[in-house]
Amino acid sequence: MKGASRGMSALRLVLMMCSLSVALSVSGSDQPVVHVEPTDSVGPRVLEKQTEEAVIRDYLQAWRNLSGAFEDNQVALLDADFVGTAKEKLADTLREQTKLGLRTRYRDSAHDLQLIFYSPEGLSVQLIDTVTYDVQILDHDKVQTTQHVRARYVAVLTPTEVRWKVRVLQAEPE
């Protein structure tokens, strides 16, 4: 009887450890691993290093705020980083989530980025990002599942007064 009780405790410990590891992988407080492919040519305009760094910094910040917006269904969190079509679509999704009582936790763990196009007049930058992330779906605060995803995103960013904002964010089949 004593042995069985000890066994149960050990099993509980193992299960707790497993739950903890899942929770940690979902909470993802760590910064994502970011890899940027060398940009030899991005089309008609030379991409200066400073511009490239600013685009990548603002794009990654957009993912952070997107994550917060989807976790709490806060449309306002999109304002700083998204504009145009991307903002409208994401905001529509958040409103739909709110209506259905859903929330989603996106935790990006890795970005493999490649800047592919810088328009001649300097008003748009296009990049491809192979993102690795976990998405956790909550229905009325009850976790339904966690999926590990690797997806290829195409993003178009445009400059605003102080930062680059995401105008298009769209996953495509790999």
Place this chain on the structure above:
Amino acid sequence: MKSRLTSLFLGALILVASSQLSVAQTGGLHMPKTVEAGAAFSIQSAGSGHATLYIVGLGQVLRREVQLGETTSFAPGELHSAGHYAVLLVSDSSTENGTFDVTAARQPSSLSFLARPSRVPVDLHDGISGVVYVFDTFQNLVLEPAQASFQLSGVAGAPQARTVLTRNGVAWMKMDSAVKEGAAQFVARVGNASDARVITQVPGDPCSLRMNARPSGQALALETDPVRDCRGNAVPDGTIVTFTETYDGDEATVDVPIKRGIARTEMPAHKGATISVATGVVMGNEIHWGGGQ
């Protein structure tokens, strides 16, 4: 004791792994791998009883109450935002996961056309650029390659036309501005979608500058010939022309805007004075008053 704990630990790991495997398997959940945006599609489940079906992506979320073992149909237009979607079927006894992608509709519907600059000097090589992003009717970026044609038609001469293939939903090109000033229509077209911009082609810098002088009472009346660019277009009114008179070590300067293509002014008529004219970086002729031109 140690071996017992080890076997328990291994057992638990196998239990967790096997349970994750059953969740990861789509099992009785059948769905297409890709769906075109706005197209009808269906998801087939297995088993019996009641369940909730979730389709979750950044572009849209859907939730349906379904009967297991039945086909759940989605009407045209119901799922229209391109992207990667998680599919989740939750019943009292099981949870099944799946994923699929929604791709943009093949038919372009609208263009985002950036044409720069809105005003450009005439006869400038690669002076006009056009960039076009291609979207479907649901505002998804059409990533499939498509022929994009650009046409620049001005007030004179044959239109310039280029055709390029879109890559990742975008196409771009550069064109020369026309030799004649005036508004040009710049049109981008992909499939049945088109968009137009107006590019104003303005005269370039003055090409040559010539003035003449005649006495006007005690003064000297100075007047340029019509000021034109190298292609014969009249330089816009308001362009400043500078007349400079040098006499006995002193220098007097008058800035005059061009009016109706000509700049005019009066300066003191000192015999032996030298008068020069310039606009921008272009120097005109010199007149030596009293000593002949």
